Amino acid sequence: MGEQMDSIGVGLIGTGYMGKAHALAWTGVKAVFGDGPRLRLEHLVEVTDALAAQRAGEFGFAQSGSDWRALIANPQVDVVSITTPNQFHAEMAIAALEAGKHVWCEKPMATSLADAERMEAAARASGKAAVLGYNYIQSPLFRLLEDLLKGGEIGRVNHVRIEMDEDFMADPAAPFGLKSDAASGYGALDDFGVHPLSLLHTLIGPMTRLTCLEAKPYPTRPVAGGGQREVETHDIALVMFEMADGVSGQLALNRSAWGRKGRIALQIYGDRGTLVFDQERFNEVQLYTIDGKAETRGFRTILAGPQHTPYNRFIPAPGHGLGFNELKVIECHELLNRIAGKPARVIDFSAGLVIERAVEAMARSSRERGWESL
Ligand SMILES: NC(=O)c1ccc[n+]([C@@H]2O[C@H](COP(=O)([O-])OP(=O)(O)OC[C@H]3O[C@@H](n4cnc5c(N)ncnc54)[C@H](O)[C@@H]3O)[C@@H](O)[C@H]2O)c1
Numbered sequence: 001m002g003e004q005m006d007s008i009g010v011g012l013i014g015t016g017y018m019g020k021a022h023a024l025a026w027t028g029v030k031a032v033f034g035d036g037p038r039l040r041l042e043h044l045v046e047v048t049d050a051l052a053a054q055r056a057g058e059f060g061f062a063q064s065g066s067d068w069r070a071l072i073a074n075p076q077v078d079v080v081s082i083t084t085p086n087q088f089h090a091e092m093a094i095a096a097l098e099a100g101k102h103v104w105c106e107k108p109m110a111t112s113l114a115d116a117e118r119m120e121a122a123a124r125a126s127g128k129a130a131v132l133g134y135n136y137i138q139s140p141l142f143r144l145l146e147d148l149l150k151g152g153e154i155g156r157v158n159h160v161r162i163e164m165d166e167d168f169m170a171d172p173a174a175p176f177g178l179k180s181d182a183a184s185g186y187g188a189l190d191d192f193g194v195h196p197l198s199l200l201h202t203l204i205g206p207m208t209r210l211t212c213l214e215a216k217p218y219p220t221r222p223v224a225g226g227g228q229r230e231v232e233t234h235d236i237a238l239v240m241f242e243m244a245d246g247v248s249g250q251l252a253l254n255r256s257a258w259g260r261k262g263r264i265a266l267q268i269y270g271d272r273g274t275l276v277f278d279q280e281r282f283n284e285v286q287l288y289t290i291d292g293k294a295e296t297r298g299f300r301t302i303l304a305g306p307q308h309t310p311y312n313r314f315i316p317a318p319g320h321g322l323g324f325n326e327l328k329v330i331e332c333h334e335l336l337n338r339i340a341g342k343p344a345r346v347i348d349f350s351a352g353l354v355i356e357r358a359v360e361a362m363a364r365s366s367r368e369r370g371w372e373s374l
Pocket residue numbers: 013014015016017018019045046047066068083084085086088106107108133134135191
């Protein structure tokens with residue numbers, strides 16, 4: 001059941017990196033896809049009235065302020081984009097759902113499993129669309145991976161490896177900040193590892209058994225005014241896991257990997273071939289199959305083009321490449337499909353909760369140094 005609306009009023013909380021990505025998506029989605037209701041940019045909230053007013057001017061929102069509860073109470077707002085830091089997601093999403101709004105909330109879902117469970121319950125009780133910002137599942141070539149797997153191109157999958165590496169925590173001289181504070185969550189596992197989990201769950205399915213090792217490359221960090229403070233989160237995590245149908249796998253996460261910028265490197269091994277994909281080069285996929293003569297076998301590179309929908313919605317020419325913000329436009333379109341009750345490719349709050357449970361099992365395994373079943 002969905003809502004057929006002539007127009008949808010948009011509210012946006014937070015206007016940093018992700019806030020701007022959501023604003024771009026809301027501004028562009030109708031021009032790109034040409035369908036769906038008219039969108040009204042109604043209300044924007046930031047930490048101060050001045051910043052909110054400035055951003056509302058830049059992004060084209062009608063009203064602004066520093067009180068997110070006023071945005072949620074605004075009858076003109078039908079859907080709320082939540083792009084604030086992780087620790088605000090639960091409170092804001094639950095309040096929005098209870099007020100009868102649809103929600104588009106950035107990942108990770110929450111900073112605790114208990115909060116994620118409350119969010120999922122609120123979404124179910126509301127009957128509204130509640131979608132998480134797992135944008136990487138939206139890329140056209142990631143859809144191709146799914147089609148290739150479904151079509152049996154590499155045969156029966158038996159092993160998968162996925163690594164996510166960036167270097168925003170790589171500098172040991174960087175001062176202690178929120179990402180080193182336990183208030184932000186576990187560290188690499190939830191802030192970061194949820195992205196590769198969204199890919200694995202979409203392509204193959206959830207893990208059934210796992211063991212995890214977390215590590216701190218820098219146990220302390222400098223604090224302003226002198227001295228060192230103990231780091232409470234883990235920037236590195238390694239997971240060995242099993243999935244249904246005898247699939248084994250490895251997940252490796254590192255937020256302190258110098259030189260890595262947005263690496264989500266995926267290798268899927270089947271009994272007839274291999275698929276390789278890396279988010280740092282997400283306009284290409286490598287495919288190896290055992291078809292043809294052994295002498296000429298090798299990986300071939302498939303470049304994204306208009307034949308990989310919805311690439312064609314942005315660019316008619318192949319090989320020109322989509323960018324990160326375009327994934328957000330596609331995600332926004334899928335959210336609108338969900339609101340309208342159409343089939344939608346999204347990670348909603350119930351699928352998000354499965355990811356959060358896997359993260360929780362990994363953290364427990366790391367603490368207790370054992371295996372966890374899911
Ligand atoms: N989907 C992705 O690929 C992706 C990438 C980066 C970040 N994120 C997620 O997006 C969220 C935001 O991250 P970011 O990088 O945009 O952070 P950011 O610091 O750039 O932006 C956060 C914004 O929220 C504002 N804010 C904080 N508290 C607020 C409040 N109470 N009311 C209104 N505004 C408030 C801040 O002033 C800031 O402008 C995080 O949950 C993060 O995990 C997702």
